Amino acid sequence: MLTEMCENYNTLRNNLMEYMRKNPDHKEKRKSDEISSSNNLMGGGVTGNNSESSSSDEDQSCKKPRQIVETCIKAKVSRVYFKTESSDSSLIVKDGYQWRKYGQKVTRDNPSPRAYFKCSFAPSCTVKKKVQRSVDDPSVVVATYEGEHNHPHPSQTEPTNNRCRNQISPVAPSSSAPSTVTLDWTKKAPSSAPSKNMMINNPKMEVPQILVEQMATSLTKDLNFRAALAAAISGKMLHQN
DNA sequence: CGAGTTTGACCGGCGC
DNA sequence: GCGCCGGTCAAACTCG
Numbered sequence: 001m002l003t004e005m006c007e008n009y010n011t012l013r014n015n016l017m018e019y020m021r022k023n024p025d026h027k028e029k030r031k032s033d034e035i036s037s038s039n040n041l042m043g044g045g046v047t048g049n050n051s052e053s054s055s056s057d058e059d060q061s062c063k064k065p066r067q068i069v070e071t072c073i074k075a076k077v078s079r080v081y082f083k084t085e086s087s088d089s090s091l092i093v094k095d096g097y098q099w100r101k102y103g104q105k106v107t108r109d110n111p112s113p114r115a116y117f118k119c120s121f122a123p124s125c126t127v128k129k130k131v132q133r134s135v136d137d138p139s140v141v142v143a144t145y146e147g148e149h150n151h152p153h154p155s156q157t158e159p160t161n162n163r164c165r166n167q168i169s170p171v172a173p174s175s176s177a178p179s180t181v182t183l184d185w186t187k188k189a190p191s192s193a194p195s196k197n198m199m200i201n202n203p204k205m206e207v208p209q210i211l212v213e214q215m216a217t218s219l220t221k222d223l224n225f226r227a228a229l230a231a232a233i234s235g236k237m238l239h240q241n
Numbered sequence: 242c243g244a245g246t247t248t249g250a251c252c253g254g255c256g257c
Numbered sequence: 258g259c260g261c262c263g264g265t266c267a268a269a270c271t272c273g
Contacts, residue, residue: 245271247268250268251266252263253262253264255262256260256262
């Protein structure tokens with residue numbers, strides 16, 4: 001599976017290089033265009049096969065690949081998709097970091113409000129994130145991280161701190177490579193297993209085997225997770241080379 | 242009372 | 258130059 005993923009990654013990378021060589025002169029447009037396009041690239045491009053991508057407009061992602069790559073690398077932008085209960089209307093994404101909300105806005109392309117957060121764990125940390133529900137699937141919350149944390153993850157400094165409730169970190173927001181992962185919060189654990197909230201309030205609680213298996217099955221079935229894993233591994237391999 | 246959230250106002254970039 | 262729009266500010270408000 002890893003070999004196949006690496007091949008897909010290399011094929012896609014070669015295609016991108018080829019395209020960039022043929023189309024070197026793309027002018028920069030609006031920032032919003034870059035962001036939406038980068039979402040498309042990250043949502044489907046990394047996977048190599050785009051069968052389950054949440055992105056729909058592949059044409060747009062092909063229009064400005066150069067800007068996409070540069071923007072993502074320079075601004076350290078990454079997106080994470082959180083699947084939530086459809087009844088849950090909050091825009092709280094528990095990624096382990098401490099965030100302070102400083103604004104909310106309804107944008108034109110999406111009826112659901114977009115919330116703006118700053119990292120409040122360290123005063124000098126300038127990382128921001130935007131959280132908004134997906135237009136296509138309101139049960140999916142899209143968190144866009146901008147910048148790089150200049151402090152360790154709260155769970156590493158204060159492992160028992162209740163504020164660091166959610167230890168599930170699908171993708172390091174500070175990763176230099178843009179990546180996309182979807183977490184599914186909606187899967188109910190068996191009645192004998194602890195609830196999500198119990199897990200959150202007791203990060204050190206021992207996880208039942210059945211829940212571990214369920215989580216593993218869910219993750220391995222998720223193509224986006226596999227793609228993110230493949231990207232991380234191949235990126236590491238390339239870095240070592 | 243302090244920390245965090247809400248929300249209307251304001252600002253700057255961009256397209257026309 | 259004007260208007261639109263996304264992002265940010267800050268006073269008012271809420272909550273523990």
